[in-house]
Amino acid sequence: MFRVTISGAFDGITEAQRAALRADADAFQPGYTETGAFTTDRALSAFTFRCQVPAEEPTDGEPEATRRALAALDAHGYPHRVIRVAVTDMRDIKIRRRNR
Template sequence: MFRVTIRGAFEELGEDDREALRSAVDSFQVGFTEAGTFTCDQSLSAFTFRCQVPAEEPEDGEREATERAIAALTAQGYPHRILRVGVTDMRNIKIRRKGARR
């Protein structure tokens, strides 16, 4: 499982897109989902898109996760440009339990 965060900027949003984003801006849930979730500023210029991408093959890496997350972002249908992409491979995360002794 990968968690991908894409930071970007909207480009040339039509009035219908702007209205849809304005009405949904407060209802967006912040979190990682397979469909992806948006957070954006009130001016609708910058956004953060969070997407959870399953590893389809054991050797899948950041490149494959990034490609799938960008496809999920593109599927949202808003014109954009990508500024930064961050990928976390959840298979490498170690969880420390409270009270665990070494």
Template sequence: MFRVTIRGTFGELGAADRAAVLTGDDAFGAAFTEAGTFTSDRGFSAFTFRCQVPASPEDGEKEATERAVAALEAHGYPCRILRVAVTDMRDIKIRRKGRRR
């Protein structure tokens, strides 16, 4: 599983697009989902898109980035990508606290 964060800027958004971004724009509800979630500034210039991408054993960051960009483009908003950050969740180690005596 990969978690991909894409930061970018919106192009010219119509009224319907602005309303759609506003309904999904909740900083507290921002989550990594397969469809992706947006957060943006109120001027609709900058945005952050969070996407969770399933991974097979041979997948790498390149494939995860391509799938996340495809998910972003599926929303249909005109935009320019500035930065992409990919986290491979398979590499995350969870340290469990030992029992205290």
């Protein structure tokens, strides 16, 4: 499982798209989902898109996760420019438990 965070800027969105974004973006639910979730600034110019991408093959890595997350972002249909992509491979996360 990968968690991908894409930072970007909207590029020429229409008023109808702005209205849809206002309804779709929820600053209080910034979690990672497979369809992706937006958080935006008030002007709807910049955004953060969080997406959870399953590893389809044991050898899947950052390039495959990035490609699938960008496809999920494109599926929303908002014109945009990607500024930065950060990928976390959840298979590499170690959980340290405290001894009690």
